[in-house]
Amino acid sequence: MSEKTILVWFRNDLRVHDNEILFEATRKADKVLPVYIFDPFYFKTTELGLLKTGNIRARFLLESVADLRHNLQSLGGELIVKTGNPAEIIPLLAQQYQVSEVYHHREVAFEETRISEDVEAALWKIKLNLKHFIGHTLYHKEDLPFPIKDIPDSFAVFKKKVERDSEVRPCIETPDHINIPEITDAGNIPTLVELGLTEVVDDQRADFHYQGGEATGLQQLTQYILNSGQTTTKGPRYASRLSAWISLGCLSMRWVYREVTQGSHNSNSPLVLELLWRDYFRFMFKKHGKQFFSSEEITDVTSAQDELFEQWKSGTTGVPYIDASMHQLNATGYMDNYNRQIVAGFLINELKVNWTKGAAYFEEKLIDYSPASNMGNWAFVAGINNDPRDSRYFVGTKQVAELDTQSQFISTWQPIFEDGDSLSPVVPI
Structure with missing residues (x-):
């Protein structure tokens, strides 16, 4: 046999x-x-x-x-x-x-x-x-209180019904041993250069270092649980920074849920709400298909839009908070969700640039990029298929001019290179 x-x-x-x-x-x-x-x-x-x-x-x-x-x-x-x-x-x-x-x-x-x-x-x-x-989801689709085609487009309704009528399945156990056939050539992991990319030069202003892998993801989860009750300079909430590991599946969403809801923690944790948003966007894409991926929208732009888009990308709009946020994204691959909402709204509402271009740029730059979450968030800011009640689940945005501008990334922008040299500032800020 x-x-x-x-x-x-x-x-x-x-x-x-x-x-x-x-x-x-x-x-x-x-x-x-x-x-x-x-x-x-x-x-x-x-x-x-x-x-x-x-x-x-x-x-x-x-x-x-x-x-x-x-x-x-x-x-x-x-x-x-x-x-x-x-x-x-x-x-x-x-x-x-x-x-x-x-x-x-x-x-x-x-x-x-x-x-x-x-x-x-x-x-x-x-x-x-x-x-x-x-x-890839917190709730298994078979356990939802409705078929995919009938999932509410409103996050508020989706959240209420799922939390009331569904349960998160227990985690799958980890194998204690794996038998493999005799492998003649396991192959090498390519380098960035072999993938056609340049080496990364870490920016000295970054306040957090991401290292990929399940081991570091689990360590970061433990750190989040230990520190979640502490206050930070941005308020009482300690940012989890888990999104990059979740996006690549280095961390299971069910595992994260289990860890943050056991002991003294509960299902009202802000992180659980974020996991639910990820589920919602993923199920929306399962329900609606290509609706938010329209290539016609992406290519239907003007030269004026191109120029404004370039200013937004490079952080040269002249608006300090926007520019600092884009500098941070370009230098570190990360921007917190609050700032993502602000820079997205600025591109769409102030610069009048097609939202799908901003989503495509985030795809390139974000270390925690996930198709459903990225496009879903951009579509949300653009006002596509939104229920007004959903907005209360996002941090309310102030007028950009009123936002705090105390950021290391607002100072004169000088990209740092491996040899220690730098370019002249793109624009004085």
Whole structure:
């Protein structure tokens, strides 16, 4: 009797804890073949002249894949790493290692689902099945009090009904051992340069350093729980900074929920509300499909919009708070949610630039980019399909001119380079 081998295709689920595809594969197969593929599609330059993945987010991804490989190795496994088209690579690996089935977590954004469909079609040609699992949400879609097509478009209604009628499932246990076939070439994790990107130079003004991977994500979660009762210069709430690890699946949303709601903590934690927003945007994209990804909207711009967009991108609008926020984003890959709402509103309402261009720029720059959350937030600020009651769940924005301008990123902007030199300021602020 031949052994059964299941190929586990990792994408945005770079962890071994609460990972259903990994656990189910170890339970149902004799051997497991973990695979991660760096798809050149995600490192190309778009028609807007923007990178789909900037170097700061790409570095975080590389670190996360390296940590996943380490964690799999600690369980007796290995991670095969390849670069190329998944629809070509996965069938080849399946044939090479005599794979019986391929597991992966289902995505919702149309680019990600198209890639899944291409892989599924390629596997079908060699009579293999691509099995879909749901592992990116806090609430499982089967446990929602309504079918996807009937999910309320209002977050307020969605929140009320889900919290009243649904429960968060318990976490999946972590495998204690992984059996793998004999792997002839596990492959190397590419460098930023090999992905067509420049090396990252960390800005000295950054007040937080992101390092990718499940291990550091779990450490940050522990730190958040320890400090969540403390006050900060921005108020009583201690920012979790967990979004980057959640977006890549280095942290499971259910695991985060379990940790922050046990003991002295409860389901009223601000972090639980943020997790629920992530679910809401993801389910909205499952319900509405391409509605918020209209390429016609992105390309329908004027030269005047182009100039204003460039000023916004580079932080040269002349409005100190806006410019400082963009400087921070460009230098660190991060901007808190409060500032994201402000700079998005400024681009849309003051500069009259199409909101989808701002969303595309955030895709390149944000270290915690997630398609549904990013486009959902931008659509929210743009006033698309919003219920007025939803606005009370976001921090109310002041007039930009009234905002505090005490920020390290408001001082004269001088990008710092590896050799210690710097450019002249783009504009005095």
